[in-house]
Amino acid sequence: MKIGSKYTYLFFILPAILWVIAFTVYPFFFSMYISLTNMNLTRPGIYKLVGLDNYIELFKDDQFWLSFRHTAVFTISVITFQFLFGFFLALLLNRPMKGTSLVRTAVMLPWVLPPVALGLNWQWILRGGQLGLINAVLLQFFRIKPVDWLGFERALLSVISVTVWIGVPFSFMLELSGLQKIPNSLFEAADVDGASAIQKLFHIIIPMMKSTFMINLIMITISTIGYFDIIYALTDGGPNRATEVLPLLMYHRAFKFGNLGEGASVAMVMLLLSLICTFIYLLMFRRKEAEF
């Protein structure tokens, strides 16, 4: 192939294509294949195709539906709060103020720190009894009795809160960049017309940021459905399965129970969920765009 021929571009994108095939396409099809087998870690190399048996077993399993419910609550809560807090912070820190750069850097910190280290720190902060940091502060200053933040009733709420805290910087960064792309002339015209801040928000900012919102929502959804590290470090799905979401179920089935087939079928369900959510977002935003 000569440099400058119409196929030259193939040469340049070939490494990227090979990368995607090796680390995305092949693992995807291999996972799908594993989900149709009885592959088990304790029988290396000895397995057979079992059709949809893993899926049928999974859908009959109460633990799967419990994890499914936890994933739904976890995902919806994280998406809602991460998105709204990120947007609120972006609006707040978009205007030039003294110390804005410092605050922006501070806001980004949770996102750049290693999740497992954060999980272990939060475990110490949220510990029950009087030795947990929050409980010690509540008792010392407000005489509030120690709360079991990682106990059965509150563990999912605690895990959601920590995940939101870690994810907000990502949404903030994305939404701030979206805000900064809005031409100033629109705001100036709105000022001339005497528009209030609320009117600017609903008639300029939100319509102009629809594509940013869509990207943000899709990325939060995909990452939240597959969220593992913080929950693993904080509770490992406990106590009494109170925080066992689908990624943890997948991990437990595949690597603790050795059942790779069942683990892979959970992964396929997670993939399907992500695709459905993405499709809904695309549909929703396309319709809104048409309205706009």
Next chain:
Amino acid sequence: MGKKLSVDKNGDGVIDTYALGIPGSKDGVTSCTLLPWFWGHKGAELSDGQKVIFGEGNNKEAMVDMLEFLRKLVDENIVSPDMASLKFTDVEANFIGGACAMAILGSWHYASIKENGGEDFIKNVAIAPIPAVPGNDPVTTAGGWTIAMFTKDPAKQDAAWKFMEFFAGHDVQKALTVKAAQMTTLKEIYDEPELKDDAVMQTFKEGLFGGKTRDAVPFYSAMDEQFQNLIQIAVTSKDDLNQAVERAAAEAQKIADSMK
């Protein structure tokens, strides 16, 4: 006795010190810590190393008894209500910090309590074997970790075996016991000059005779996960423990069958 040791020191309605600290988080140490109570009831988890039997007959009764006892400890404020989220390191911290008067921990915690609590603290610490169910002998978990060798290269197999002989040999085991309070199973070590007058080490020696290793089966960690869940069910819910044990045993058997 337990109730007396749980104390609200300043009368603010908050228990400052619980009588007993037990790890209850989802961790192998949780089941290692509590299985001796099940074994002490003459309960067994497996028959012939293959069939899961902790959900049947006397074994089920022993398991349910153990779980009901745990539930009672939490309900009566002898053990703190956050037990299900406590790792063994949390229990150690609670013990040193005065949040529990007694703690059920591994022998190696004696060394870390000494290091973290300091010499003055350790002077007031005593250890005792895990109490047995009346009429039964005391039992303690003694390892049960399985070490596997996958290489087919005879030279590497030989080297690995030599390393294991060295590791399980007198010198290393003695050093682990003296420096890290890792309870060795080589009983003659407890009679050596450095240890024979040490009350703590002699209590470890006493516990050695009730030592029980866990079964070396491929599905043990999956079954262990069921025990951890049962313990968490007992201390965080009011679920029927008979049904929970039956369900857990059925689940463990299903996993065992999937590995055949």
